[in-house]
Amino acid sequence: MLERTYPLARKALFRLEAERAHNWSLRALRAADRCGILQALAGEPPQSEEIRCMGLTFPNRLGLAAGLDKEGNSIDAFGRLGFGFIEIGTITPKPQGGNPTPRLFRLPEHEAIINRMGFNNPGIEEGVRNVESSTTFKGRVGFNIGKNKDTPNEHAVDDYLLCLKSAWPVADYIAVNLSSPNTPGLRALQDATAAAHLLERLQAERADLSDQTGRTVPLAIKVAPDLDDEEICALGQIFLDHSLDAIIATNTTIDRADIKAEPLAKEAGGLSGAPLGKRSTKVIEAFHQAVGGKIPIIGVGGIMSPSDAQAKIEAGATLLQLYSGFIYHGPRLIRKILSAGPENP
Ligand SMILES: Cc1cc2nc3c(=O)[nH]c(=O)nc-3n(C[C@H](O)[C@H](O)[C@H](O)COP(=O)(O)O)c2cc1C
Known part of the structure; x- marks a missing residue:
């Protein structure tokens, strides 16, 4: 039902300014979830196999990418749509307006988005409170942190x-964001020496926290698609x-080669959606080889169809995430990918 109504809803939403449409949609999703309508509209998610990754069990391999639920206050609503995991954030220590x-x-002709949001978020304390108050979601919740x-580098x-x-x-896992193009200097932390120093400190802190709490939380790093071999x-x-x-792998790209003729290509920020797909798949393949599997x-970037999802798996991805594909194709894409399964796109 929800899947059939999305093309109409999208038509209306795309008439609104993009950020207004985003905020309005999240409010509507949460309200529909609270009063039970979302459950009735969404129905049961398709049966899919659990999958192990990072020492955790995920109900399925498809997650919501960071940036859509920056505050972590819509987890239950997104969970209803069938996502097996939700990455909230990027969240920073202090709240900031972006x-x-x-x-x-939006670049509808290219099924793409350009954003330079700049980590607008309510700060880590509120993010934690929001996650604590999610009640129905049975999947995994990742914290994407920045x-x-x-703060100087x-x-x-x-x-x-x-x-x-x-x-x-x-948190079920922590994702360290080193790859947003919209925080000046952030990508410099992907430099080998800086990344090694950061990881050393984070791993030492994780060891201490594990000793103190008796629990362990896996650590991921989110990388840019603009890295060379x-x-x-x-x-x-x-x-x-x-x-x-x-x-x-990966965040958005600063490259505009594939949308040269598009008037909005001159807008500063990260490009996501269809034009990012092949580039991000190549980066997945290159990392898969670099770390010998x-x-x-976690493969993300330009997944607009089940065959795009399959290409990421073939390149070496274990889990997958969506952002732009969800904006352009709605909840139907989640179902199509989950029912296609890994071998039958
Ligand atoms: C509007 C918008 C905001 C985003 N915000 C974040 C963010 O805060 N942190 C992050 O790691 N990635 C962020 N991303 C990147 C996505 O998580 C994803 O890596 C990227 O969009 C590629 O996937 P896609 O082609 O499916 O959109 C954002 C993307 C968009 C479109």
């Missing part, structure tokens, strides 16, 4: 450590040396 608007642009805009590690500690009691090889080795639990990969 970049000036407009900062979100640094505040006014030499102190970035303190922001990540603070978020790690705060999220520890409630040499950078991927160097990072892969560092990830192996520091026993990283997963690589999330020893670190699982």
